[in-house]
Amino acid sequence: MLLADVVGSTAAIGYGLAAIGPGIGVGLVFSAYIQSTARQPESSRLTLPYVWIGFAVIEALALLGIAFGFIWQGQL
Amino acid sequence: MVIGQSTVLAAAFPPSVEDFYLPSILPWGEHDNYWFTKVTLLIWVAVAAIIIFFLVSYRKPKLVPTKKQWLAESAYGFVRNNIAVDMIGPAGVRFAPYLTTLFLFILVNNFFGIVPLIQMSPMSHIAFPAVLAVISYVMFIYVGMRHHGPIKYFKHALIPPAPWFILPLLIPIEFFSNFLVRPFSLAVRLFANMFAGHMLLLVFTLGGFAMINANVLLAPISVLSWLLTIALTMLEFLVICLQAYVFTVLTASYVQGALADEH
């Protein structure tokens, strides 16, 4: 007996769920940078490289979410 | 007089890409020969306006500038100080004239998208941003090759600082990102922003009329839709200035990357 059925593009649902985490993560990274620059403006130069490292690692997961949504449409 | 669409009350809803194909002006009403439409006319008007503005405001330059001279000097000074010298350094003054022309050309053309009765930005056709992106692309590669020498420029651009055994993994990524993604993203960023902005304004304007055509009781919601159109026009103005600025800043940044003398 079929109680519930999800038809259509589950890749889109998957990407939507996969984008929650990186969205919060990137927000945390940039909020930390803004707050640290507000407390001590001279440190902005020192902490900027770490912003990019953090952004890269987090955004990688979000982009993998898009890529796998396309590559694995309805298979594997 | 034929404006872009037919009489507004009879315009098709929802708006589609077909609304961006304008009728040809010369020869009038042709179906196969689209070389001269409103878009071509707008590009010529933009070029003429910029040339005439700068020529007229520099006719008799005074030491204490008049209002028009001050406006022209501010426009050039903004691009020269905040974009060319900031991004490229002291050698950037050489590029300031081209970057000013680029910035003002994109700004004036984008601005035609929100002037009432014109309401069509030539930058919402992919051809114009594509050609501008190709010019920037050729420019930064040529500048890099002239500064470093051709082989050394490609070695400098393509080989990242990494141990030798990971290089085969990284060099295709560098090549794709530096030489394929850059011009493509320059063109598509400008085109997509202008296209989407125009489409958004079309949807809200025509939606108001479509709602009234469907059921007269929906008139208050139509008024709301038209108020939103006005608000979106102001947002569109912000997007117009921002996109012109971003295009110019990215061109300057690519030239700076080509001229860099690191490691």
Add this chain to the structure above:
Amino acid sequence: MTAVSYLIAGILVWGGIGWLVDHFVGTKGIFAGIGSVLGVAGGVYLIVRRLGA
């Protein structure tokens, strides 16, 4: 901007190569997946090297 461009370039290039390997070997999608992850790793490494400390 450079960060996102390296990541997307990594996924496209190595995901594309993985997809070509899939096409010639006959599997359904596993090499494209491995290629994408490799591309992401390469992209992150490039960002850390070029933009990081």
